[in-house]
Amino acid sequence: MVNEEGGFTKRVTMFNGKNYVFWKVRMKTYIQSLGFDVWDAAEEEYQKTPTVVTKYQKMEFTCNTKAMNALLAGLHELDLIKVMYFTSTKVIWDKMSNCYEGDNKVNKSKLQGNRMQFESLSMNDDEDISKYF
Numbered sequence: 001m002v003n004e005e006g007g008f009t010k011r012v013t014m015f016n017g018k019n020y021v022f023w024k025v026r027m028k029t030y031i032q033s034l035g036f037d038v039w040d041a042a043e044e045e046y047q048k049t050p051t052v053v054t055k056y057q058k059m060e061f062t063c064n065t066k067a068m069n070a071l072l073a074g075l076h077e078l079d080l081i082k083v084m085y086f087t088s089t090k091v092i093w094d095k096m097s098n099c100y101e102g103d104n105k106v107n108k109s110k111l112q113g114n115r116m117q118f119e120s121l122s123m124n125d126d127e128d129i130s131k132y133f
Contacts, residue, residue: 012070012074014074014076015079017078020100028042031067031070034067037059038066038070041063041068041088041090042089045091048088064087068088071083072084072092079099083095
């Protein structure tokens with residue numbers, strides 16, 4: 001994470017409910033800095049097994065836990081409540097994205113509404129374009 005002086009720090013950026021897109025970029029970079037396999041946990045859903053048996057399962061568990069720790073450490077209580085019972089980093093990541101970015105259907109609906117609003121804009125007869133410069 002970049003601190004106020006422009007240097008890097010290992011502290012997780014807290015999400016305050018605003019500017020989700022910026023927090024998401026910072027969090028993604030932070031989790032990636034923990035290692036390729038740790039970031040992979042955010043992209044692949046972790047399936048908890050009853051008992052950890054193989055070396056691969058242990059590594060998968062560890063990576064998922066590191067990524068979850070980073071995500072949960074970056075959330076305030078109101079957002080933590082939404083995701084605290086999930087056991088997969090990917091599920092948490094996707095839930096946060098849906099809450100603050102919306103899914104494709106919501107985004108398409110918003111875009112369509114904005115497009116209609118934009119296309120219906122027009123100047124009144126008494127308006128002069130020089131007012132806007």
